[in-house]
Amino acid sequence: MATTGTASALARLFDPQSVAIVGASPKQDRYTGRIVRYCRQAGYKNLFLVNPKYSEIDGAPCWPSVAQLPETPDVVVCMAGPDLVPSVYEESWGAAFFLILGDMARRDGSRNERYTEFEALLKKGGPRIMGPQSLGFLSPQHSISLSISSAQVVGATLKGKIGLISQSGGIISAIIDRAAQFGIGFSHMVSTGDEFDLEVADYLEYMIADPKTAVIAIHAESLKDPQRFLAAARRAQACGKAILLLKPGKSAEGMQAAMSHSGRITGRRDVQQVILERHGVALVDDIDDLWLPAEIIARYGPVRGKVGAVSTSGGFTAVVADALRDANVELAQLGEETRQKIRGQGSHPNPTNPIDAAARGVPGLEATDVEYCLKALSSDPNVGVTLYAETLFLNPETIVEKLIDISSTSGKPHITAWQAGVAMQQAVEKLRRNNVIAVTDLGQAARSLSVLNKYAATREVCCAPSKEPADQALEGQPPGPVPDAMLSEVLSRYKVANVSQSFVSTSAEAGVAAAALGFPVVLKGLVENCLHKSELGLVKLKLTDPGAVEAAAQDMLRRNPSIHGFLVQKQISGEEFIVGINNDRGFGSAILLARGGVYAEAADKVALEAVPLNREIAERMIDKIDPKGILSGYRGRPLMARQKLVDLLCSVSALAEANATRIAEVDLNPVIVTGETALAVDAVMVLR
Structure with missing residues (x-):
C-alpha cells in the first residue's frame, strides 16, 4: 500500500x-x-x-x-x-x-x-x-x-x-x-x-x-x-x-x-x-x-585497497593471515619504500605482511615498534586499511595512546583486534572511548574487512540497459516450454548464435537435410512440451550418412509416436559450456555460465551475474570458470574463440532483459566454443 x-x-x-x-x-x-x-x-x-x-x-x-x-x-x-x-x-x-x-x-x-x-x-x-x-x-x-x-x-x-x-x-x-x-x-x-x-x-x-x-x-x-x-x-x-x-x-x-x-x-x-x-x-x-x-564507511567513506597488519606475536601473525584469507580479504604487498622504513627504524631483517613488530626482540620497545610499523603501512599506497592484531601485551598503557594517535591522524581506517581477556579490558575500553574501532575477536575484524570489500566491489560495475524490444512471438505464447522451432528463431533475433540446423517433418526429409548440412550430424525428435530429449531417447549422435539418419528417425517414431517432427543439426566439437537465464519473480534475471560436457558434474564454479551484462562483466564470468585459461591455450591446447563466447553471453543478457516479464528460465546446454565461434547446440526456454 x-x-x-x-x-x-x-x-x-x-x-x-x-x-x-x-x-x-x-x-x-x-x-x-x-x-x-x-x-x-x-x-x-x-x-x-x-x-x-x-x-x-x-x-x-x-x-x-x-x-x-x-x-x-x-x-x-x-x-x-x-x-x-x-x-x-x-x-x-x-x-x-x-x-x-x-x-x-x-x-x-x-x-x-x-x-x-x-x-x-x-x-x-x-x-x-x-x-x-x-x-x-x-x-x-x-x-x-x-x-x-x-x-x-x-x-x-x-x-x-x-x-x-x-x-x-x-x-x-x-x-x-x-x-x-x-x-x-x-x-x-x-x-x-x-x-x-x-x-x-x-x-x-x-x-x-x-x-x-x-x-x-x-x-x-x-x-x-x-x-x-x-x-x-x-x-x-x-x-x-x-x-x-x-x-x-x-x-x-x-x-x-x-x-x-x-x-x-x-x-x-x-x-x-x-x-x-x-x-x-x-x-x-x-x-x-x-x-x-x-x-x-560512515567515518571514512568507501574503503579501497588491501590490508596492512601488525602484531607483536610472531605466532599470531600466521593466525591473522589465515583469518583474513578465510574471509576473502587480501593482504597488501609491501612497497620497497615501506620495507626500507621498517628495516631502518627497527632493524627488522625481513618485513612481510602481516608484520611481526617484535622481530628485533628488544624489551621495552614493543609499543614504539608497533607505532612505526603502523605508520609505515599507513603511508603505503598499496594499503587501504591497517589492522593491529594482538593477544596479551605487557604494560598496555604504553601502546594505547599511540593507537589513539594513529587512528585519528593516519587518514586511513584502522582496526585494533585485541583478542585477549580481562587483562586487556581496560585498554580496549579506553580505545573505544577515544573513537578507535577496537574488537576482541579477530574473526569479527576479518568479517568487517570482508564487508568493506563487498561494498567497494558493488561500486565498480555500472551497465547501460539494453535497448532491445520484447519479442512479440513470446508475448503471444502461453506459459510453459517454447516450441523448438520458435525458440531457434527467437535466439537468432537476439543474435544468439545457433549451430547449423534444419527442422523437418519426416524421416526422409531428415536424411535430405543431413546431406545438405554435411556429416556428421545429430538427430533430435521433437515432442510437445519435452524439456529433456535425451532422457526419452530422442537424441542420436554421430550419424554419418542419410540412411543412418532415416533409420534413426524411424526408430524414434516407433518408440515414441508423439513425435511431430525432427531437428537435424551439424555435429561440432570443442569446449562445452552451459549458459542460462535464471529468474527470481520479484527481483529479475541473472545470467549463468558453467562448464559443460564431461566437466559439468565435476565443476565446482558457476559464474552468475545480473542483467544487463557488458563485455567486461562477461569476460569476468569466463575468468571465474576458466581460471587456467583453457580457452586461451592452456598447456598447448588450441586457442578457442573466447570473444565469441563473450558475444553470446551479452546477447543472452539482452534477451533476458527485453523479455523479463515472460521468461522464467532458459538453458543453453551445451554451448560449444570452437576455434572460430561459440554456438548454442541445445536450448530450452520456459515462460511464466
Missing part, C-alpha cells in the same frame, strides 16, 4: 512536533511505562500521555483519549489491546502516523477481517501505519525514542550516521546493545514489524534523502516490493550512500526458519544476491556485520 511519495512525509514521523502515547502507564516493569521513560531519556519534550485509568503519570497530565487532546499529534503510539486498536485509530484521524507496537488481531486470533477494516480506513485518509508487531523507532538525531526495545535500559542511544532498519525487533535490540559498547551511534533505527502498511522501502527512501544518514544497514527476511527497493538502492548508489543488507535464508535451514518466523517467501537467493550487488547493496552474514563496517 506504500507509495514512493512517503519519503518526505516521513519527516513528521522521525521529527514530530508532538506525540501521543496511548496506554501509557507509570509501571516501569511494563513496556507501557518504559516507553515514556525512554522517550524522556532521549530528550523529547512535547509528549501527550493517554490512558483513562490515570489523571497524571510522574507529574505529567494524562488524558482519557486521543480525541480529548488539546491538539492533534503528528504521531500516535498505540499500546492498547488488539480490540481497542480500531477505535484508537479512528480517534487519531488527522495524525500523520500510527504506531501499533502490539498485535491488532481480533480476540479470536483472526487478522484478515481486521486488516480489511484498516485498508478501508487508510484509503479514506487515515494515518500511515507502522507495524503491527513493531518495537517502534528511535531517532537519536532528533532526540526521540518511541521504542519498547529493552536495550535502552542502559541509557539513550548515541547519535551517529548509521540508519538501521530491521524486520526483527530482537535483532535491532541486539545491535543497539552491541554498538553501545563501541561508542557507535545511529541517525535513526526502525523496527518495521509485520509491515501492514509502511515497509522497508519507505524507511530506506527517507534515509537516502536524509543528510544526517551516511550508511543504511538493513535486516530483511523478504522485501514486499523488490523493484521499488532496487530503484531506491540505485539512488543510494548514485549519491554515495552505502547499503548493507542481512537477508537470512541462504541455507535450507535458514529459509525454513524465515518461513516459520514470518511466513515470508525468500525466493532465489543466488539470483537475488547478484541483482542486489549490482544495485550497490552489500550482503552480510551476521548482525555485527551490519553496524561495525557501517561505522567504518
